[in-house]
Amino acid sequence: MSSTTSAGASRRTLGSGLRATAKVLPEHTRAHNRALVLQHLFHEGPTSRADLARATSLTRVTVSDLINGLLAEGLVEELGVQRGRGVGKPAILVGMRTDAYQIVTVDLSDDTVMRGAVLTLTGEAVVRRSLSVHDRSGDELVSLIERFARRLIASATQPVIGVGIGAPGVIDESGRVHEAPNRKWTDLPLASLLTDHLGLPVQVANDADVAALGEYTFGGGGDSMLVVTVGQGVGAGLVVDGSRVWGANSAAGELGHVTVVDDGELCACGRRGCLETVLSAPALRRRIEGLDRDAADAALAHVGRILGITLAPVISALNLGEVLLSGPADLLDGSLRDAAQTTVAERTMPAVSAGLRLRMATLDEDVVLAGAAVLVLGAQLGVS
Numbered sequence: 001m002s003s004t005t006s007a008g009a010s011r012r013t014l015g016s017g018l019r020a021t022a023k024v025l026p027e028h029t030r031a032h033n034r035a036l037v038l039q040h041l042f043h044e045g046p047t048s049r050a051d052l053a054r055a056t057s058l059t060r061v062t063v064s065d066l067i068n069g070l071l072a073e074g075l076v077e078e079l080g081v082q083r084g085r086g087v088g089k090p091a092i093l094v095g096m097r098t099d100a101y102q103i104v105t106v107d108l109s110d111d112t113v114m115r116g117a118v119l120t121l122t123g124e125a126v127v128r129r130s131l132s133v134h135d136r137s138g139d140e141l142v143s144l145i146e147r148f149a150r151r152l153i154a155s156a157t158q159p160v161i162g163v164g165i166g167a168p169g170v171i172d173e174s175g176r177v178h179e180a181p182n183r184k185w186t187d188l189p190l191a192s193l194l195t196d197h198l199g200l201p202v203q204v205a206n207d208a209d210v211a212a213l214g215e216y217t218f219g220g221g222g223d224s225m226l227v228v229t230v231g232q233g234v235g236a237g238l239v240v241d242g243s244r245v246w247g248a249n250s251a252a253g254e255l256g257h258v259t260v261v262d263d264g265e266l267c268a269c270g271r272r273g274c275l276e277t278v279l280s281a282p283a284l285r286r287r288i289e290g291l292d293r294d295a296a297d298a299a300l301a302h303v304g305r306i307l308g309i310t311l312a313p314v315i316s317a318l319n320l321g322e323v324l325l326s327g328p329a330d331l332l333d334g335s336l337r338d339a340a341q342t343t344v345a346e347r348t349m350p351a352v353s354a355g356l357r358l359r360m361a362t363l364d365e366d367v368v369l370a371g372a373a374v375l376v377l378g379a380q381l382g383v384s
């Protein structure tokens with residue numbers, strides 16, 4: 001987890017902070033301040049009330065009042081006296097009880113198996129399970145997810161604060177799936193259906209967006225970054241200036257279906273030559289099948305160049321600091337990544353791309369499970 005300054009910490013409060021300042025109602029202000037305090041404790045660890053007041057720019061009275069509430073909720077605890085601070089009354093450290101509650105998360109990005117976990121509030125897996133999907137789709141798949149989530153909730157060893165789910169498709173802020181063709185879901189209010197059935201708050205978001213949240217909060221990702229997920233399909237999630245980007249139709253990051261080869265291969269979306277038709281893991285494996293090492297490297301570099309051409313305008317428009325590739329390292333972390341980095345550098349102003357890092361993601365196959373926990377942390381605690 002990257003360390004943040006107090007300014008950085010407050011920037012990391014996704015969404016709720018901005019809305020709370022726009023409407024200055026006491027309830028909103030209190031929730032906003034509570035999130036500021038939790039955000040600081042989550043990222044910086046145990047802190048005295050006085051240091052919390054300094055870091056959050058809240059008054060000591062406000063901080064003490066909030067801490068009393070959080071102590072009563074069991075979300076924080078007093079951890080003894082802070083040492084080595086010279087004169088004056090010794091300060092008592094307050095820390096978040098990150099293992100006193102748990103989060104259930106489900107990764108639906110693979111169309112053959114659903115993976116799930118029970119996680120602590122800092123993203124450590126306590127329980128892991130997986131379940132074969134057996135070509136289920138539509139309502140049948142929703143019932144299967146519900147049963148799977150129920151089993152996970154039952155296996156938690158602490159109270160569960162919520163359920164987070166990363167799923168393919170275009171999914172809005174309320175967790176409604178507008179379109180997920182290969183799951184046969186159209187206009188499906190998945191989050192509210194599951195919230196009703198499970199009796200716990202459920203958050204649902206696009207799997208690539210969830211991956212970006214996971215890398216941002218648990219993988220040390222920067223404040224302005226793009227995560228490109230490469231699997232059976234290709235997706236991308238964006239964090240800009242510390243906030244997740246949604247876009248006009250909640251579809252920000254849909255780079256997988258940008259046309260990159262005129263009259264290219266037919267894509268799952270019904271169009272031709274999408275980025276997904278050259279960059280998906282199956283497409284890359286087909287491309288290098290039977291080739292010797294040098295020829296395979298050259299073939300992967302060719303795709304890396306296409307990726308670089310696709311990314312250059314995105315990186316320039318948003319002045320991204322990092323692009324993370326999430327997927328099979330044997331395909332992505334070599335000539336493909338090098339060629340993409342070189343191509344981006346050739347096609348963008350040095351002022352934009354001088355410090356750009358195009359690197360592999362850090363969380364491997366757990367990225368969606370970790371990111372789905374960030375959905376719940378954000379919704380329930382205001383922590384990101």
Ligand SMILES: [Zn+2]
Nearest residue numbers: 257267269274
């Ligand atoms: Zn397509």
